[in-house]
Amino acid sequence: MQNTQVILQERPQGMVAESNFTVQQGPIGEIEEGQVLIKIAYISLDPAMRGWMNAGTTYIKGVEIGAVMRAFAIGEIIASKHAKYPVGTWVEGLLGAQSHAISTGQGLRIVPADQGNLSWHLGILGMPGMTAYFGLLERGKPEAGETVFVSGAAGIVGSTVGQIAKIKGCRVIGTAGSDQKCKYLIEECGFDAAINYKTQDVKAELARHAPDGIHVFYDNVGGPLLDTALGRLARGARVVICGAISQYNATEMYGPKNYMKIVTARGYLTGIIVFDFLERYPEAIAQIHEWLRGGKMKTKEHIFEGIEQFPAVLKKLYTGENFGKLLIKV
Numbered sequence: 001m002q003n004t005q006v007i008l009q010e011r012p013q014g015m016v017a018e019s020n021f022t023v024q025q026g027p028i029g030e031i032e033e034g035q036v037l038i039k040i041a042y043i044s045l046d047p048a049m050r051g052w053m054n055a056g057t058t059y060i061k062g063v064e065i066g067a068v069m070r071a072f073a074i075g076e077i078i079a080s081k082h083a084k085y086p087v088g089t090w091v092e093g094l095l096g097a098q099s100h101a102i103s104t105g106q107g108l109r110i111v112p113a114d115q116g117n118l119s120w121h122l123g124i125l126g127m128p129g130m131t132a133y134f135g136l137l138e139r140g141k142p143e144a145g146e147t148v149f150v151s152g153a154a155g156i157v158g159s160t161v162g163q164i165a166k167i168k169g170c171r172v173i174g175t176a177g178s179d180q181k182c183k184y185l186i187e188e189c190g191f192d193a194a195i196n197y198k199t200q201d202v203k204a205e206l207a208r209h210a211p212d213g214i215h216v217f218y219d220n221v222g223g224p225l226l227d228t229a230l231g232r233l234a235r236g237a238r239v240v241i242c243g244a245i246s247q248y249n250a251t252e253m254y255g256p257k258n259y260m261k262i263v264t265a266r267g268y269l270t271g272i273i274v275f276d277f278l279e280r281y282p283e284a285i286a287q288i289h290e291w292l293r294g295g296k297m298k299t300k301e302h303i304f305e306g307i308e309q310f311p312a313v314l315k316k317l318y319t320g321e322n323f324g325k326l327l328i329k330v
């Protein structure tokens, strides 16, 4: 039995490229006392990967050249010398972009068999879903009747944010990069309005759909779109900076120009790192699962088969070619 691994070959300059990775075969190795061997079923592709490919440390250290690419993954334990993790247990964690992983159990989360599809635990019931839940509720603090604006709304984080905001009684507006995605937001996710930021005038559309201003802006995109949204803040608005995908491959960062609107709107600008809420994941997973089961929420996945596709598929996150949680079935 061989391990297939995606290795970081070089650091990208600008846009992530297939040549940044190599896919290689190697021995799996023997497990020692206190370790488990996991056969990976799904690998998650996340926008943060672009940052992890850089040198240096942000909220987490960059991946070393020659190392297995960091990735969240889900798999089944096929050999165990760890009392807490018997063979047959399904686990999720930062297992890496590879077909097999050896783990001491540190950072592993046991995936309950009775909570939705396995792959959902990398999406709506995994790290991105947790980001949406805690970012919106703990940072955005939406109240019924308020207007919530979400950028990158058709993605896994954005679509989850918008649907939770609807459940909380808010009016929800989102942006996405195609008419098909906008249609999905309104017809499937229950958004009140969706704006195609590539073909429509976002400023004019926001004025139309949020005449009283935006109370919560949940930003996944950054760049000029952030400035446009800041210009429409209601008094006391909360701006949650979750990500800035428009900037991840940029060689020069676009900084916000319209930030004085925070002053005049008496607003708050706040950030979220999902890992700060690790201890509260079970509460959020149970709640989102209940909403899914009750038909109050939906989720969409975009799955490619074969780990060797990883280098080509990752780019789709930054070109908008993914539609739903991007995963690789190993």
Ligand SMILES: NC(=O)c1ccc[n+]([C@@H]2O[C@H](COP(=O)([O-])OP(=O)(O)OC[C@H]3O[C@@H](n4cnc5c(N)ncnc54)[C@H](OP(=O)(O)O)[C@@H]3O)[C@@H](O)[C@H]2O)c1
Binding pocket: 046, 047, 048, 127, 128, 131, 152, 153, 154, 155, 156, 157, 158, 175, 176, 177, 178, 181, 220, 221, 241, 242, 243, 244, 245, 246, 247, 272, 273, 274, 275, 316, 317, 318, 319, 320, 321, 322, 323, 324, 325, 326
């Ligand atoms: N802070 C945290 O702890 C945390 C945790 C998880 C995720 N995040 C952030 O949350 C955001 C969404 O992540 P996700 O997993 O839900 O990804 P996703 O939205 O499922 O996929 C990325 C999407 O971003 C959009 N996009 C790409 N380039 C863009 C650009 N230049 N301008 C505008 N939109 C662009 C594309 O959709 P369109 O077709 O609409 O362009 C693409 O499909 C990212 O910024 C990510 O870094 C933060």
